Amino acid sequence: MPELKLQHLLTLAELFSKGARYNFIPITTSSLGRSIRKSQQAASKHLLELESDGYVERIRSGTRVSVRITTKGQAEMTKIFSVLKSSLETSPSYVEFRGSIVSGMGEGAYYMSLKGYAKQFKSKLGYIPFPGTLNVKLKDKEFIEAKRSLEAYPAIMVNGFSDDRRTYGWVKCYPARINNKVDAALILLERTHHDDSVIELISKESIKKTLRLSAGSQVTIRVNVKPKSG
């Protein structure tokens, strides 16, 4: 909630970067206008308004003007800066899903317990999953979108394999937490029998049992992602 007019922000920033905090720095309104990508007139007006609002002091020597930022100006700038900083930092780095339990069809359990997968789970996740996946029907469009966006983030990759009957696709695992209580992994399958609105989870123990869940129960799944730098 800064008092400073947003339109003046870049102007003040420009003055800061020219060192106007501790010295009166000589400046022409045309060069200032160029820096902030506005006209000379706009720059002139900005300076006058910043002055009358108490954010800068001006000294005229004939036609030339020197400008210094006041304590108030610095305070305001710092305030805006910290608002932005906390906005960016507060932003939590997880993707959340909400939905309800649907009864598994036993298929997931079968596939995930295949040796070709189980071995990799053991080495990559640190455990062999409880035989049976938790299927969650997503509640809303936004979570289906979220599921798609998950694919952009790095995952633990469990490779596909083949036996003498057929081949099995890869499985991407995203460490997740269910109802903020139980650790699990959200899995994305190369080949799935579900539609987009269902996600599957595996865990060391039976999630349903641990959380006393049954078909229709509402659950919240949180997957941590790494904030991108830059």
Next chain:
Amino acid sequence: MPELKLQHLLTLAELFSKGARYNFIPITTSSLGRSIRKSQQAASKHLLELESDGYVERIRSGTRVSVRITTKGQAEMTKIFSVLKSSLETSPSYVEFRGSIVSGMGEGAYYMSLKGYAKQFKSKLGYIPFPGTLNVKLKDKEFIEAKRSLEAYPAIMVNGFSDDRRTYGWVKCYPARINNKVDAALILLERTHHDDSVIELISKESIKKTLRLSAGSQVTIRVNVKPKSG
């Protein structure tokens, strides 16, 4: 030089702080309007424009809207943030003076060599000053202003004293550098015979000699100050 319209900055910041980077977060335009201190209509327009500019994605479920910030939105925000950051950090922490040498009247030399001062200079500055002050006539209003503003910053305080004839005022010393070559101290006297437009400097050696200065020579004096936090 951000592409993002300045008017949208607070709106985007607000979305960030609500966690809209990694999840679609449900939001009403009226509450958003309240947060950014604009009308509901303005908030609605902001969202529409942010969307068409590719900074956010929106999902409507009936009358409700959920919003998520795109990678582009995050990049833009981070950009603005770092522009402000570098503006604030660039700000150099010194006060600068420019002016020309005026011949001393010998008075400064006399006073500064008084035992009551010299002892304190020795202990507080680490040296007994060369007998004779450098007098600099400031060139412009802005430097006279700067001189006044100096008083707000902490100085090395040399106390006044009295002998049986009279009392002598305090002297504030600000470590300074002349022409970026010679270390000295700018001194402000409680009682001075100069007008506002002249500053005096003392140093270990003769500044005039070291820098080959004579009356009329232009000099630049830089006094470091501590940036104020906050």
Next chain:
DNA sequence: ATTACTATCTCACGAGTAC
């Protein structure tokens, strides 16, 4: 209750220009 349209108003900006 919502969102977002249309109309209206205000004010930021740039053009022209006085000094």
Next chain:
DNA sequence: TGTACTCGTGAGATAGTAA
């Protein structure tokens, strides 16, 4: 050269309102 006025234009805000 400079700064900073007046004035016309349009972007951005709000009010009222439809869906």
